[in-house]
Amino acid sequence: xxxxxxxxxxxxxxxxxREQILSGExxxxxxxxxxxxxxxxxxxxxVTVRRALDKLASDGMxxxxxGSGTFVSAGQAHMPVVxxxxxxxTHLVEMGRKTGVRLISFxxxxxxxxxxxxxxxxxxxKLQRSIRVRLIDGQPFSYLITHxxxxxxxxxxEADLASTPLLELLxxxxxxxxxAQQIIGATLAGPDVAxxxxxxxxxxxxxxxxxxxxxxxxxxxxxxxxxRPDRYSFHMELARTGDTGARRWTAADSRGLTxxxxxxxxxEKKNARDxxxxxxxxxxxxxxxxPSKP
Amino acid sequence: xxxxxxxxxxxxxxxxxREQILSGExxxxxxxxxxxxxxxxxxxxxVTVRRALDKLASDGMxxxxxGSGTFVSAGQAHMPVVxxxxxxxTHLVEMGRKTGVRLISFxxxxxxxxxxxxxxxxxxxKLQRSIRVRLIDGQPFSYLITHxxxxxxxxxxEADLASTPLLELLxxxxxxxxxAQQIIGATLAGPDVAxxxxxxxxxxxxxxxxxxxxxxxxxxxxxxxxxRPDRYSFHMELARTGDTGARRWTAADSRGLTxxxxxxxxxEKKNARDxxxxxxxxxxxxxxxxPSKP
DNA sequence: CCCTTCTGTCTCTTTTAAAAGACATTTAGC
DNA sequence: GCTAAATGTCTTTTAAAAGAGACAGAAGGG
Numbered sequence: 001x002x003x004x005x006x007x008x009x010x011x012x013x014x015x016x017x018r019e020q021i022l023s024g025e026x027x028x029x030x031x032x033x034x035x036x037x038x039x040x041x042x043x044x045x046x047v048t049v050r051r052a053l054d055k056l057a058s059d060g061m062x063x064x065x066x067g068s069g070t071f072v073s074a075g076q077a078h079m080p081v082v083x084x085x086x087x088x089x090t091h092l093v094e095m096g097r098k099t100g101v102r103l104i105s106f107x108x109x110x111x112x113x114x115x116x117x118x119x120x121x122x123x124x125x126k127l128q129r130s131i132r133v134r135l136i137d138g139q140p141f142s143y144l145i146t147h148x149x150x151x152x153x154x155x156x157x158e159a160d161l162a163s164t165p166l167l168e169l170l171x172x173x174x175x176x177x178x179x180a181q182q183i184i185g186a187t188l189a190g191p192d193v194a195x196x197x198x199x200x201x202x203x204x205x206x207x208x209x210x211x212x213x214x215x216x217x218x219x220x221x222x223x224x225x226x227x228r229p230d231r232y233s234f235h236m237e238l239a240r241t242g243d244t245g246a247r248r249w250t251a252a253d254s255r256g257l258t259x260x261x262x263x264x265x266x267x268e269k270k271n272a273r274d275x276x277x278x279x280x281x282x283x284x285x286x287x288x289x290x291p292s293k294p
Numbered sequence: 295x296x297x298x299x300x301x302x303x304x305x306x307x308x309x310x311x312r313e314q315i316l317s318g319e320x321x322x323x324x325x326x327x328x329x330x331x332x333x334x335x336x337x338x339x340x341v342t343v344r345r346a347l348d349k350l351a352s353d354g355m356x357x358x359x360x361g362s363g364t365f366v367s368a369g370q371a372h373m374p375v376v377x378x379x380x381x382x383x384t385h386l387v388e389m390g391r392k393t394g395v396r397l398i399s400f401x402x403x404x405x406x407x408x409x410x411x412x413x414x415x416x417x418x419x420k421l422q423r424s425i426r427v428r429l430i431d432g433q434p435f436s437y438l439i440t441h442x443x444x445x446x447x448x449x450x451x452e453a454d455l456a457s458t459p460l461l462e463l464l465x466x467x468x469x470x471x472x473x474a475q476q477i478i479g480a481t482l483a484g485p486d487v488a489x490x491x492x493x494x495x496x497x498x499x500x501x502x503x504x505x506x507x508x509x510x511x512x513x514x515x516x517x518x519x520x521x522r523p524d525r526y527s528f529h530m531e532l533a534r535t536g537d538t539g540a541r542r543w544t545a546a547d548s549r550g551l552t553x554x555x556x557x558x559x560x561x562e563k564k565n566a567r568d569x570x571x572x573x574x575x576x577x578x579x580x581x582x583x584x585p586s587k588p
Numbered sequence: 589c590c591c592t593t594c595t596g597t598c599t600c601t602t603t604t605a606a607a608a609g610a611c612a613t614t615t616a617g618c
Numbered sequence: 619g620c621t622a623a624a625t626g627t628c629t630t631t632t633a634a635a636a637g638a639g640a641c642a643g644a645a646g647g648g
Contacts, residue, residue, distance in 0.1 A: 007302065007635050008605095012485065015495055019484025023439050023518065024406055024423070034594060045637040050596090066595040067645035112318055129318070145317050177534050180543065184528040186480035186500040186521075190313025191306065201309055204498040206480040207523075224317070227480075229501075234478040240471050249474065301605055302635095328624060339607040344626090360625040361615030 010051035119219030128153030304345035413513030422447030
């Protein structure tokens, strides 16, 4: 019922206006220039302006009143799910219990050179590769690609993965996580991730990659997580300790997981999945599931 | 000499292949299907496949050998600049001394409702608004939008902003930062930010917004930072402390700021700025500058 | 109340991207 | 050295996005 990917000029104007609104360059709650004005100002046709505004409106960033004008929607809904950075891990474990998980794929593969190095694998060692999607209130917010050495991966079943956090599975089988590295960055959503997270194809995602090591120094888990930034973000509260000269910020253990905010306009957001018929995509089995277990 | 924004289908295929490579779905160093094969597989023409591959190649993700095939470029260059998350602040201060800063804009504006609330401003209070770009080795990596209450902002000059970190300026004028909130997310690059950071218009950016409070509880700084994820990312090392039952991750103060890796293919990356002639953009004064001062 | 201005919704034309195919050039293998 | 198959580079045709304009309906101000 609607085209999938907005065309170039419209997208450009959309990003421009979005930038101006988010950066505070355009006053909050102010009226935007009229559509013909915007069209002339940016040297595009009104249809294009309209497409850009349509998208802003579907993002909930603007409100359009026929006969009156187009207005910046103040609020900017906050993040529904927020992870505390200081100990994101424990929260993730807790969250694993409160959220649903879909197992997208599960297989054993050869380690790529990069992965083998990061996990400090023995040469030729294989990896268990699984892809999961985490849901909260039935809505996906994270896409997890995990690689675990085969010798470790065999200690739990495919079904376990769909119900229990991986770290817990690992520790149940006697392994002791000792150290971990995390890198937080950003990337663009590809078609698979986009479909799984219900976002558009070029959307921005928060990415976290993590490698967990046991005491011996060998890697036991490699995780590449992709988050919808509108549903999940990292949150820290910092306190300044020490006096002038040696001042420094320390992470105040803010009781995180602010899970408020229910009026996000996401419900209203068209869940129309786009078509892109020619570009094929692998089929994927779906394993909806909700937790249980002590 | 080259078109600015890659067309839709090409972009889609680009994102698809990129996803498959980054997720490890396509084996490292493996040969991709031939261009005609990819064209048929995805139901697009070879020109489109070609455009997608062109972009992957310019990202350094693939290598094309005429007569032989197209191969996945293993390495995936690491981040040149990495910030330690545990005390990203002090590092930022240090970095402020080692890097260049460009002042993009400087003005006084009315506070938007959202900003007024976040900073806990008195009604009607105005804000000093400044936009800066941080460079390392002459290359931009962060775009900073700061809002400071006017009464505080007048204590330093426009030129100060181009040479000294803001937090230092604030503390020089007698203010004492006490607490801060940070939120880390991701967003898409708009035209202005894209131009300033030398990325494409729809690129993914790492975003951090921070509010700093003094002891009285009043906000003294609001920062919205946008980072190029290929040049800057957050890095943490975690250690697991406590025994089974009450296990928990604590941030091991990894001596961060890993500034290694010089062979990033970025030098070779075409710095061709795209044209987009009709879409206007505000002009911006540039204040190149390198540090000094004790 | 009327007039102006704004958004909403069409139609038609122009421009640009994508498709289809031909052909040259390079490499690897037999 | 020949052949098969790959990338590189064209040209022509077709499909899709963007442009241009007309017109209806809603809101606000004199």
